[in-house]
Amino acid sequence: MTARLPIFDRSSAPSLPFPRGWYVAADSDEIARGDVKPIKALGRDLVVFRTEDGEAHVINAYCPHLGAHLGHGGRVVGDRIRCPFHAWEFEGKTGKCLKAAHGDAVPPRAEIKRWHVDEMDGLILVWFHEDGAEPDWRVKPQPDFDLEWTPWRRRVWELKARIQDVAENDADISHTPAMHDLTDILPKLEMDTEGQICDWKMSIEANRSAFGLPGSPRLWDFLRIPATIPSRIEVRRSGFPLGLIRQWSTLPGGLQLLSQTFITTMPIDNEHVRVVARHRVKPTPIRALTKIVLDKYCGIFNTTFEEDITVWENKVYRMRPLASKSDWSILKLRKWARQFYGEGVYEDALRREDEMRKAGVLP
Numbered sequence: 001m002t003a004r005l006p007i008f009d010r011s012s013a014p015s016l017p018f019p020r021g022w023y024v025a026a027d028s029d030e031i032a033r034g035d036v037k038p039i040k041a042l043g044r045d046l047v048v049f050r051t052e053d054g055e056a057h058v059i060n061a062y063c064p065h066l067g068a069h070l071g072h073g074g075r076v077v078g079d080r081i082r083c084p085f086h087a088w089e090f091e092g093k094t095g096k097c098l099k100a101a102h103g104d105a106v107p108p109r110a111e112i113k114r115w116h117v118d119e120m121d122g123l124i125l126v127w128f129h130e131d132g133a134e135p136d137w138r139v140k141p142q143p144d145f146d147l148e149w150t151p152w153r154r155r156v157w158e159l160k161a162r163i164q165d166v167a168e169n170d171a172d173i174s175h176t177p178a179m180h181d182l183t184d185i186l187p188k189l190e191m192d193t194e195g196q197i198c199d200w201k202m203s204i205e206a207n208r209s210a211f212g213l214p215g216s217p218r219l220w221d222f223l224r225i226p227a228t229i230p231s232r233i234e235v236r237r238s239g240f241p242l243g244l245i246r247q248w249s250t251l252p253g254g255l256q257l258l259s260q261t262f263i264t265t266m267p268i269d270n271e272h273v274r275v276v277a278r279h280r281v282k283p284t285p286i287r288a289l290t291k292i293v294l295d296k297y298c299g300i301f302n303t304t305f306e307e308d309i310t311v312w313e314n315k316v317y318r319m320r321p322l323a324s325k326s327d328w329s330i331l332k333l334r335k336w337a338r339q340f341y342g343e344g345v346y347e348d349a350l351r352r353e354d355e356m357r358k359a360g361v362l363p
């Protein structure tokens with residue numbers, strides 16, 4: 001009798017739930033006073049709105065009365081949001097229903113779940129904890145936000161990927177020369193973790209070609225433009241969802257480029273994420289040059305990001321990867337990230353993967 005081959009596909013791989021932390025519900029400038037926006041996030045339908053007093057709020061989408069979606073036709077009235085269906089009004093600060101239809105008494109317990117919101121650094125952050133527990137930390141202000149910058153330039157992707165895969169990309173230095181035209185050399189990396197912050201510093205030798213210098217390499221050699229451009233990159237990850245990337249590069253001609261990308265990841269559901277990258281550069285003395293530099297920087301970043309998408313959209317998450325020496329940083333990042341899961345959750349997923357390996361389902 002032949003042994004039956006085990007079945008294994010992406011959906012049967014053990015996966016981790018959404019990590020606890022602060023997620024971006026919307027950018028501040030997307031939600032003006034009186035605006036109401038439906039979002040799909042963290043496996044739920046939610047509504048982001050800003051009351052007339054300027055405060056941003058995030059609530060569950062469905063009205064406790066007869067289930068209308070408050071993000072579709074709901075309106076801000078003072079410090080409340082009004083349901084489009086029968087005009088019940090819910091207070092932004094508490095989620096409590098303060099007015100029912102036709103002067104009816106408000107039924108007891110008529111309220112809508114309100115999520116903890118913290119608005120800072122141009123982002124409306126929403127707190128996620130799988131048991132609904134209160135936030136036990138706050139995001140610290142990001143470094144260098146007080147310098148002079150061009151306005152943010154935003155790019156949004158929605159992908160079939162998990163937040164763990166996208167967030168771990170920072171730490172996965174060995175994929176960089178393999179996947180990206182940016183460099184052929186393994187970047188040097190240092191990593192420090194403290195509480196909910198993971199800081200890493202990397203130096204890379206970026207390929208001249210990645211900067212889009214077209215034509216014959218001989219021409220650039222003749223002009224004494226070096227084959228690689230040194231760059232220093234520092235990334236601050238505040239929990240899994242938020243990553244601030246700061247980069248210092250010395251361009252040909254000695255021009256110093258200072259750039260920032262604020263990249264954030266929000267799970268839409270268990271299989272999909274929305275990634276938003278916001279880019280900006282330090283202005284140069286010449287406006288037209290600043291635009292060229294910003295265009296170029298955004299182009300390189302977005303292309304590099306997109307080169308990874310096919311892998312994320314098709315991979316499984318390995319709880320216990322068959323790691324080699326240059327993967328130390330992924331393992332260190334994962335050790336830091338365990339704090340964002342409930343007790344036993346991470347261990348459970350490890351155990352499930354071990355069982356699958358023993359059963360010959362996983363290599």
Ligand code: FES
Pocket residue numbers: 063064065066067068083084085086087088
């Ligand atoms: S469904 Fe919202 S007020 Fe009736």
Ligand SMILES: [Fe+2]
Pocket residue numbers: 169175176179180304305308
């Ligand atoms: Fe990458």
